[in-house]
Amino acid sequence: MDVLSAMSVFARVVDLKSFSLAAAELGISSSSVSKQVSQLEQHVGAKLLQRTTRRLFITDVGAAYYEKCQTILEEVKEAENLVSQLQGKPRGVLRITCNMTFGQLQLSKAIPAFMEKYPDVQVDITLDDRAPDLVRDGFDMAIRIADPQLPDSSMIAREISKIPMYICATPRYLEKFGRPESAEALKEHNCLVFVYAANANHWTLERDGKRCTVQVNGDLKANNSLVVRESLLQHRGIANLADFVISRFVESGDLVQVFPDYQAEQLSIFAVYPDRKYTSPKVSSFIEFFREWLSVNHEKDLWAE
Incomplete structure (x- = not known):
């Protein structure tokens, strides 16, 4: 068993409160998710989740283990970001969440040009006007429209346009x-x-x-x-x-x-991302690209639909 992979699967099940939703997001079968969680329970020697036909409950041991898993998975991501930063080339999947209408009318126009410039980056976008938990929901960054002051001390919020x-x-x-x-x-x-x-x-x-x-x-x-x-x-x-x-x-x-x-x-457009020691090149490259794209297209009066 790949313990780190099983930890990641377990964490997504807890986040989404569903085996089937976690399976759909991870692109694997529900039976595979169930198997990995069961193997993880056997590995640690404790029941982490209680399942009924209608609901999913996390045990006290499971809740404590989940917090440790989050810390470990975050450290792994930091290590990957460090390697990427040292290599200096944006690559991998960039997961972005953005306000619904702004995403439809503006972000959607910028993405093809970004992907043309950085062919080693794959983009996964979720449009939602509700503020996400970036770490819990697995996003690399968010584009949010808000007042000039965006309150969230656990995140870095960089204003990129108005x-x-x-x-x-x-x-x-x-x-x-x-x-x-x-x-x-x-x-x-x-x-x-x-x-x-x-x-x-x-x-x-x-x-x-x-x-x-x-x-x-x-x-x-x-x-x-x-x-x-x-x-x-x-x-x-x-x-x-x-x-x-x-x-x-x-x-x-x-x-x-x-x-x-x-x-x-x-109002301000913010690029919001977790306060990590190492910011991955795919995140920093996109922020710089989108800031410039907004500036150029605003000047050209292309803000219309």
Whole structure:
């Protein structure tokens, strides 16, 4: 039995709370997962997991062993990163998690060019607006959009770009309901809310150094900004969305800025990765590549869909 491999399988079963999900992720059969866990239990001489037809429970011994496995597997990854760093060539599988819409509209465009430049790197992307546990979920890094301060001291968060946010509506909506003249006036309007946004239903306006933040409400809340955008385009209300989500509709005149004389609110794009002694070349290379890609394409006004 390969003890290290069995430890890795056991850890993924615990993380995912499922033999079948761990098997699917690892690309092996459920019977193979079960066999490796059983062999590991025999090797350590203790029951690590209790299985029923419906649920999976980790024993007290299993929980303690899991923590040690995590430490060992992390040390192995550090050693691999050190070797890669000394070799200096990006290689291997790069697992990235990213915000859903940003991943669809922006990251997806950058990935082919990155893979062309670094042919020894394979990319595995998961799009999810929920914040992941990078170590537990096995990701090398995350691309997250958040306020300029991203709280998580256990991770390195490197700002690689900024995204302006615009409060906008269709001309037809504003003709029917009037254009709000202040942040407070937004309370009288139907505001469509993207719930996973860092600013969610607290929108900020700034002009001449003065900032005003107002809590807004409306009849639509969604966990995907494209859903909000579609209702916005159907004249349903006012929304506060990222530039890359709405720019081409502003250019076409389908949407207009509600407060054109105010400074746009800025959110930050972060590259987030575990605080390890050695950062693998595949991670550092991608961060530098994507930072440059965002800079060039932003300047070219290619942030539209």
